Structures are given as C-alpha cells and as structure tokens.
Amino acid sequence: MEEIEKNLVMQLTDKSGTPVLWQDFIKSGNRIFIGSNAAVPNALVDNLIDNSAHLHDIETVHILTFSDNVWAKPEHKDLFKVNSFFIGGKNVREAISEGRADYTPCFISEIPTLFKQNILPLDAALVMVSPPDEYGYCSLGVSVDVVAAAVKSAKYVIAQLNPLMPRTNGHSFIHVNQIHAWLEAEQKLPEIPDAVMDQVSERIGQYTATLVENGATIQVGIGKIPNAVLKYLANHKDLGVHSEMISDGIIDLMLSGVINNRRKTFHKGKTVVTFCIGTQRLYDFVDKNQHVEFYPSEHINSPVNIAKNDNMVAINSAIEVDLTGQVVSDSIGYQFYSGIGGQVDFVRGAWLSKGGKPIIALPSTTKDGEISRIVAHITEGGGVVTSRGHVAYVVTEYGIADLVGKSIRERALELIRIAHPKFRESLLQEVRKHYWVPPYQDNTPTSVPELGSVELKKFTLGGERFILRPLFPSDERRLQEFFYSHTKETLMMRYNHHMTQMTRESSCKLVSVNQHQDLALCFTKRDHLGEVIQAVGRYYYIEAINAAEVAFVIRETQRSKGMATTLLLQMIKIAKKRNLSKLLACVRRDNAPMLKVFENAGFVKGYSEDFDEISLSLNIEEQPEEQETDDEQG
Known part of the structure; x- marks a missing residue:
C-alpha cells in the first residue's frame, strides 16, 4: 500500500490532477532546460528517465547544477545530449572531458537572450518551485538566475513542486497557469557548508x-x-x-x-x-x-x-x-x-x-x-x-x-x-x-615580515585614511611623480642640495630595496583609480656598527598630520625586532619640524662635523615594546 501511494505521488500530472505522459510534451531531438544551482529538479529528471520509452537525443541545457547530474552519466548518452553553459559536478565535467557533452561559453547576463530570441529555442523547461500560495503563485525560490528566462521562453514548463523550497521575494514568481505539468516531490536542497579557511x-x-x-x-x-x-x-x-x-x-x-x-x-x-x-x-x-x-x-x-x-x-x-x-x-x-x-x-x-x-x-x-x-x-x-x-x-x-x-x-x-x-x-x-625591461631593473620584490602577515596597515591621520606599506619595485613611476611634487625647499631639506631630476633609472634604484637588510616604507592614498605616494621613510643598514641611518620626506600637503612620527615609530619597532643597536639621523639645523619629530621619539643630539646639520641617535636596546598605533590593520 505504501509503495502504491509513493507511485501515485510521483506521477506526472496536469493542473487538474490528471496523469500525463512525458511524451505529451517532449519528443526525441527536443531541447530541454534543467533548473540551476541548488534548485535542480532531481525527482523530475529521475521520473523522465524512468518513463522515457522511445525518447532519445534530447539536448539538455543548463548552467551550474549542484546535483549528481544523472543525465550526464554514460548510461544515458543515447537519451540525453548534454550542453552546459557552466561546468560543475563530476558527471558533467567528465562527460565534457570525454567528448560526450558540450560546453557553450556565454556571459550569464546573455544566456537569457539565447532562449528569448530562439537562438537556442527551448521545447521544455524542467524546474523546481515551491507549492502555490492562495493566489496560485509558486516561487522559483533559491534559483531565479536564467531559470526565469527559460520559464518564459519554453513551449512547456514542467515543474517539481517541492514543499522544502523557500519562498523568496523579488521577481521570483510563476503562476500555476504558466505550468503545463508537475510532479509533487519533496527534495532536500543541497547544502554546501562553509569552506574551512586556511x-x-x-x-x-x-x-x-x-x-x-x-x-x-x-x-x-x-x-x-x-x-x-x-x-x-x-x-x-x-x-x-x-x-x-x-x-x-x-x-x-x-x-x-x-x-x-x-x-x-x-x-x-x-x-x-x-x-x-x-x-x-x-x-x-x-x-x-x-x-x-x-x-x-x-x-x-x-x-x-x-x-x-x-x-x-x-x-x-x-x-x-x-x-x-x-x-x-x-x-x-x-x-x-x-x-x-x-x-x-x-x-x-x-x-x-x-x-x-x-x-x-x-x-x-x-x-x-x-x-x-x-x-x-x-x-x-x-x-x-x-x-x-x-x-x-x-x-x-x-x-x-x-x-x-x-x-x-x-x-x-x-x-x-x-x-x-x-x-x-x-x-x-x-x-x-x-617585453622590454631596462637592464637596471634587476631586483625582485622582498618583504617586510615585521609588518605582519599582511604587509599593510590603515591609519587615520588628520581625518583622512592612508595606507602604510613597503615601497615596491613597481613604485618606480609613483616615486618619480612624488619627487616632482616637491618644492625646492623640500628637496634641499631632504637631499641637502637642489636636485632637479629624478630619472627612471634613479627612481628604480630607490624603489628596488632589499627590505630584509634596508627598509623603505611609504604612506599612500588610494582611490578607485590607484595609489599616490604621500610620504616615504627609509633606513640604510650600516653593518659595521649594526645600526641604520633614517631619512624621511613628506608631501607638502600632508604635513603636520603625524606621518613622519608614525613612520618613525614603525621603523623603530622593526629595528628592535631585527636587533639593531642604534638608529641614526642627520637633519639640517633649520629643519625644526623634523628635529622635533626625532626628539619626541627619544633621539638625542650628538656631535656633527657639519655646522649646518645636527646628528641624532637612538639606542634601540633601551626602547620599550611599543603598542600598535594604527586604528585598523589590513
């Protein structure tokens, strides 16, 4: 008795409940659409296979289907010819690899056009829907995608009514009058658990x-x-x-x-x-x-x-x-x-x-x-x-x-x-x-692991958002643009003479840094069109004394926001992690703002042979472990 009831439930019927045959809607050589993603009407497909007497060479078209894809198995090659717009699942991928099935590349946005303009006319659409509501509307549920176009374009719509299908909002509804035959069959939706992140x-x-x-x-x-x-x-x-x-x-x-x-x-x-x-x-x-x-x-x-x-x-x-x-x-x-x-x-x-x-x-x-x-x-x-x-x-x-x-x-x-x-x-x-790469461009990028596993940090300075990261060999043009943004006064303060040119070769040398030995950090500002360098801080390692000499240059429009201080604190932390003994600096006597940055960081003045410059040093070994100063890391 239970088996009889099961068979009755699995009977394909029309809207009045009268049993119908698949051959009433599908002929040999027809093209049918199979529902997508998590809404594959598996019970409907199984029923078609079980009742496919005298049918053959039916072309199936579909996108990704989270299913066992029985229609693509070798034993059904005479019944179905598979044509997939998106390959997924073992059986479909194997069928395409073995030449038993086809792959048709197409943008998802344009697949509906193939149906609507009869480039790939559909004789039937096999879809899964929720049971109708009191107004006669079923929901396409979790998969509207190209299913909606298939439903509108196919000569016949054959649906699997699944009480487990969610009723979703939007343009997801189909009225029972649009359905030519259906099969009532409960089917648990496929579950894809969250992938374990590595x-x-x-x-x-x-x-x-x-x-x-x-x-x-x-x-x-x-x-x-x-x-x-x-x-x-x-x-x-x-x-x-x-x-x-x-x-x-x-x-x-x-x-x-x-x-x-x-x-x-x-x-x-x-x-x-x-x-x-x-x-x-x-x-x-x-x-x-x-x-x-x-x-x-x-x-x-x-x-x-x-x-x-x-x-x-x-x-x-x-x-x-x-x-x-x-x-x-x-x-x-x-x-x-x-x-x-x-x-x-x-x-x-x-x-x-x-x-x-x-x-x-x-x-x-x-x-x-x-x-x-x-x-x-x-x-x-x-x-x-x-x-x-x-x-x-x-x-x-x-x-x-x-x-x-x-x-x-x-x-x-x-x-x-x-x-x-x-x-x-x-x-x-x-x-x-x-491709042409100049001979002087011979260094590959190196990392700054002391910045963390993600080598960039976000800072809010002066009410604006900036990114602190290592300087890269690919920053050659950015650094060149940064140089030409400086005033004569800035160039004099940084280089102690009035530089007038930054060639590509010079810029390339400045960005091709062995970050494991020396250090070059920069602040950048990014929008949807790219990044612009706002500040650069460096140190050059002096192996003989296990120390490094520090230098900075800040874009004029970004001064007094704390960029130099922030860069210096980051460099001190990195120097400490690298077990350097000292950081050294040479600052022009008339560069009061930069002198203040170093002094606030604990640098002390020392003897200088050049009257126009002041030498400063910081004993790294005496520095306490600093807390992170950025408000958001990458």
Whole structure:
C-alpha cells in the first residue's frame, strides 16, 4: 500500500490532477532546460528517465547544477545530449572531458537572450518551485538566475513542486497557469557548508577587504576566499549587496547591520541576487525575507545595472593570471573546468561604476605550491575570460597588484610582486624575453615580515585614511611623480642640495630595496583609480656598527598630520625586532619640524662635523615594546 501511494505521488500530472505522459510534451531531438544551482529538479529528471520509452537525443541545457547530474552519466548518452553553459559536478565535467557533452561559453547576463530570441529555442523547461500560495503563485525560490528566462521562453514548463523550497521575494514568481505539468516531490536542497579557511585565504581576505570602503556595494561568490573577505568586512559600515549569488557568509553581516544597503544607489535598502547556495541556515534566512530579493540574471548581471551602484566592488577568482593582466577562469589548459559565468558582467559593471573596483583574487600557487598561478604566459589551451583591459586589481596572499593605468612593463612588475617569492626571479627573467625591461631593473620584490602577515596597515591621520606599506619595485613611476611634487625647499631639506631630476633609472634604484637588510616604507592614498605616494621613510643598514641611518620626506600637503612620527615609530619597532643597536639621523639645523619629530621619539643630539646639520641617535636596546598605533590593520 505504501509503495502504491509513493507511485501515485510521483506521477506526472496536469493542473487538474490528471496523469500525463512525458511524451505529451517532449519528443526525441527536443531541447530541454534543467533548473540551476541548488534548485535542480532531481525527482523530475529521475521520473523522465524512468518513463522515457522511445525518447532519445534530447539536448539538455543548463548552467551550474549542484546535483549528481544523472543525465550526464554514460548510461544515458543515447537519451540525453548534454550542453552546459557552466561546468560543475563530476558527471558533467567528465562527460565534457570525454567528448560526450558540450560546453557553450556565454556571459550569464546573455544566456537569457539565447532562449528569448530562439537562438537556442527551448521545447521544455524542467524546474523546481515551491507549492502555490492562495493566489496560485509558486516561487522559483533559491534559483531565479536564467531559470526565469527559460520559464518564459519554453513551449512547456514542467515543474517539481517541492514543499522544502523557500519562498523568496523579488521577481521570483510563476503562476500555476504558466505550468503545463508537475510532479509533487519533496527534495532536500543541497547544502554546501562553509569552506574551512586556511592561512592563504585568510591573507587574501584581509588584503581584499582593505579595498572595500565603507558604504560600498559588493559582489562575492562562494568558497574559502569569499568567506575570508566577508570575515574581514565585519568592522565595515553600511555595505550593500548586488551579487549574482550569496552564501552563508552574508547572514551574520546582515544581522549585525554591517550589510544594511542604506547607501546603495540601485535597489536601495535591498540585498539583490539571482541565486543562493549554502546550508539550511541560508535557505531558512532567505525564506520570505523581505530584505533579500531575487531577480533574473539579465537584470542583476547586466553591466549597465551593476554600474548604477556607486562604489561597486566586484570580487572574482581565477585559475591563472598572466603578467599582462589576462585572466583565465574557465579552463586549465585544454581542459574546460567551469565557465565564464558572471565574472565579466561584474568586472565590467564595477569598472563603469562611480568609484567602482573590479578585483581578481586568487592564491599565488596551486594547492601543492609547485605551480605559480601568476604566469609569464597563459598555459597552452587556456582561454582568456577577462581581458587585460578589464582588470583593475589582482590580489594574492602576498598583496595587491594595482593595474589601473599601468603599462605592460609596470603591470608585470606589479604582478611579480604578488607572486610567490620562489617564482619571482624566474618570472622577471621570462618577462625580459618578450617585453622590454631596462637592464637596471634587476631586483625582485622582498618583504617586510615585521609588518605582519599582511604587509599593510590603515591609519587615520588628520581625518583622512592612508595606507602604510613597503615601497615596491613597481613604485618606480609613483616615486618619480612624488619627487616632482616637491618644492625646492623640500628637496634641499631632504637631499641637502637642489636636485632637479629624478630619472627612471634613479627612481628604480630607490624603489628596488632589499627590505630584509634596508627598509623603505611609504604612506599612500588610494582611490578607485590607484595609489599616490604621500610620504616615504627609509633606513640604510650600516653593518659595521649594526645600526641604520633614517631619512624621511613628506608631501607638502600632508604635513603636520603625524606621518613622519608614525613612520618613525614603525621603523623603530622593526629595528628592535631585527636587533639593531642604534638608529641614526642627520637633519639640517633649520629643519625644526623634523628635529622635533626625532626628539619626541627619544633621539638625542650628538656631535656633527657639519655646522649646518645636527646628528641624532637612538639606542634601540633601551626602547620599550611599543603598542600598535594604527586604528585598523589590513
């Protein structure tokens, strides 16, 4: 009796409850759409397979499907021909790799056009929905994305009514009159637990979070790096969300008020997405939640709509990035691995946004650490998803590469700096084979580990936000611009003579610092267009006496804000960690402000052979351990 009842429940019926056959809607050679992400109608697909007598060569089209993807198994190759817009799951990936299935690259924002304009006409759409409400409306629930377009475009809509499907708000509803047949079947939604963060993803998250300003609107994905980014946004304020998807990491930020969407300039007050994937906690969170709205991909992923959000920050990942900034995201060599997805949609939208920032975040190496993911040239067979013209920032666990407005040579230096240290020298040699790099530019970047695992700190000085970080070889042009911003008086105070030129070669030597021996720190101010150096502090190590000589130069417009003092305190701490005995300084007698900075830090005056200069020294061994003075670290 129980088996009979089960079979009755699993019967495909029309709206009146009359049993119908699959052959009433689907013929051999038809094209059908299968629902997306966490809303794959598995019971519906199973029922089709069980009742597919005399059907064959049905083309299935879909994007990412969190499912066992039975339709892609070898035993069903005569029934189904798989065509995926985004590769995921073992069976689909294997089918494509073995040539039993196809991959069609397309921007997520444009897949609906393929359906609507009958470029890929749909004979049927197999989708999962919630049961209808009292008005006859079912919800597409956790996956509206391209499902909405498939429902509108297909000749027949065949639905799996799942009582466990959340009812989500937004443009997520379909009326029972739009459904031609359905199957009532309870199906637990697939759960993707939060990935356990490792040290690499933590650092990438910290660096990426420094690029997100208060009031920004963000787009993130799922996985270790997105989770790490969200973790380090916990102290931000008034963030908004306009994203292709959300996962569990969004929940606590919304509950704490960090994400409140108040300062959004498009869909103000709402978190807007096309789908979600995570744990049951997330599915419960979006159920009837009026603060989260689901819209079709052609709306959310439209670069024009994305750009309507001021300060839009798009955070995406990659398989590899070459030294010109080209991003490979859908293939590993000739092996297609995922898909174009929404990366280009959001990168382009963020570029067009007022104050926007497109970011590519990835580990510097493969999991085993044996292969660099920052590469001199794209792996043979690899395809560019995001062009070198689209990329603004690339982030690894070694820092942030700013590519905005950079030449090919400058881009290469920026990207080599964030590559794993063991690959930097070989990358520099490789880039010389193809792109012009001057012979004097021969130093690879070195780190300042004493600054912490994330080698940048944020400070508020004079009411403005600044970043303190090491000076990099890729700062050559920034330092040159910094030099030409100085007045004659500043140049005289710093160099004790009136310098009139800072050549590229001179600038390169000044930024190519062995930071393990000497030290060069800078304050920068960053906006969505890049960084500008505001101050530089250095020390030069004197091995014979285990001491270092200190020097500073501050941009005139930034003086009296405490930059020199802050730089000096950081340098004292680093010198103490390196077990230096003394710090020395030579200051012009008429440079009263700088003399005061050194004296306030505990430096004492000593004998000087030059009457115009005053010698100062600080005994490092006598210095107490200093407390951190910055109000927010990267």
